[in-house]
Amino acid sequence: MIRSRLYIKIYLTVLTSLALVVVIIGTMAYVGRFDGESNFADRLNHFVSVMLMEGKDQPERAEMVDRLADALGADIALYDKQGKFLLGAGAWKREPMQMPSQKSSDRLRDFRATLADGTLVKLRLEPPRPPRFNLIFSILAIAAATAVAAYPAVRHLTRRLDLLRLGVEKWGQGDLTARATVIGKDEIATVARAFNEAANRVEALVNSQKSLLANASHELRSPLARLRMACEIFQHNPSDSMRQEIDKNLAELDELVEEILMKSRLGSNQPIATDQIVDLLALAAEEASLVDASIDGDSVTIRGNERYLRRMIRNLLQNAARHGKPPIDVYLSVTGGNVCLTVRDHGNGLKSHEVERIFEPFYRPEGRSEAAGGWGLGLALVAEIARLHHGRAYYSQPEDGGALFCVELPVEATAA
Structure with missing residues (x-):
């Protein structure tokens, strides 16, 4: 099954983290854009209304518009209630035929303000950039959210790897009964099961060799003891019967050793x-x-x-x-x-x-x-x-x- 594959789990964890980053960045950009520009537009509207309040004659208002354009680095145009161009500053010193279209790379924004006497003020300028502190805070927030989201999946995988490592280390230290903990159905579980099967075979082989060695040592004692006694007797009283007894014990030893070697080879999977x-x-x-x-x-x-x-x-x-x-x-x-x-x-x-x-x-x-x-x-x-x-x-x-x-x-x- 796809969900049981380890590389799929890791890949999905990475994709989830990336999706979370995209969502957080998009949300912060969306909220920051509207909140920032909305607040700036409100402040700009109030500022322009105060600076160009009614009662000023045409020369004074034109001078103020020029000063605002220089101070804000903006293009400004004023229209009366009927939409007639009154005066302007910057690129809009003369009446613009139409609002020039913005390029995608242009950071200029259009703003509008209405004075108390109904005069419409149009401005085009670059909004202030957010402070560097907000950018750093946003990056830290994204990193923290990604780390929190990825931790459970990563910890789940590493915890199972730790269990597998502990089982292998314990077995490697000489405890042949130690086995790895099998959790799940992915590659880690497959490795754990394969290790357990190999450990079972090795343990059975070692126990078989130990049992063979112990029993063979016991079986070798009898013909060796008889052979030693026959040799001692033969030294003091050589006879054909003692020679035959020696040959018989030697043949028995040779046969037993051959069987032990054959049994050992059959049990070694060679x-x-x-x-x-x-x-x-x-x-x-x-x-x-x-x-x-x-x-x-x-x-x-x-x-x-x-x-x-x-x-x-x-x-x-x-x-x-x-x-x-x-x-x-x-x-x-x-x-x-x-x-x-x-x-x-x-x-x-x-x-x-x-x-x-x-x-x-x-x-x-x-x-x-x-x-x-x-x-x-x-x-x-x-x-x-x-x-x-x-x-x-x-x-x-x-x-x-x-x-x-x-x-x-x-x-x-x-x-x-």
Whole structure:
């Protein structure tokens, strides 16, 4: 809407102030013109009547007319009751044939006075100019009126800018919960809303990184402690079993660090290429062979990121191997332009209250010991990789027991 635009408000404020100036100047000029000239005409009429009062003979009146013309700098002409020219002074020394027309730039004015004996006196002269003090007072009055009229609009705009500045400064000082006050629907309100949305995203990102760092530090302690103990034992009693334990802990650390880095990149809004041609069935078969899982289904090729898709399938299979029971089945099917990848195990499945949080990072089910571990970042990465490819991941509980995880991806997935 036009009234919600900031530049329109400022422009209308300027136009209103200019209109107010014009009205004030016009009013003062109009009133001053008529009042000034009316008062001057009255005084001039009285003055002429006194100076040229009746009883003076013709020579005396002519001399007085000449003196008045010199004193006032005016042109004067006298007429009798019948309109006959009697005498004159100045440019009207002789009878004027007609009153000369005034030019627009001429400051001369015509005045008339009637003597007691009916004699008509016509004068043409320049009225006195108003004193300089009146001009200064008029300018000050106009400036004051304009300032008073413009103040409410200007203050309304600057007050909202101050509120926006305070919110930004408070947020910049480290209070990530601070937000700008949104008032109205113009550009200032749009900037405030945009800042609040950006602050929400930054706060969510910072909180996510803090949570990731805290949980990752906690998860790293267990394999590090086991690795330290295995190294100490290996120094005193080298054996193949201890070497295997060291290799196992190192592999676990390497996998956890890789997942942390991948999770951090997925959460940082950095562009990730998803334009590679990936044979999903072949990729799933390679990962299934590592955990002795069976695989079946349709051969399908999708567009995506092979590294992230491989990590997604690997995490689903490792989750089934760690927390479920064999056999583990992998199945691919294509329905309505979407490919569905399912991974099923035959363990105890999940409780109903755990299903809602199964894709949270480092979620540990109730009653599970620290030694047994939680879900870590595996399933959280599965959900984020699915969203990266415009798909979704969800859990389903089969009727005959076990756990079933499904990832739906569009066959023609493009970059997120």
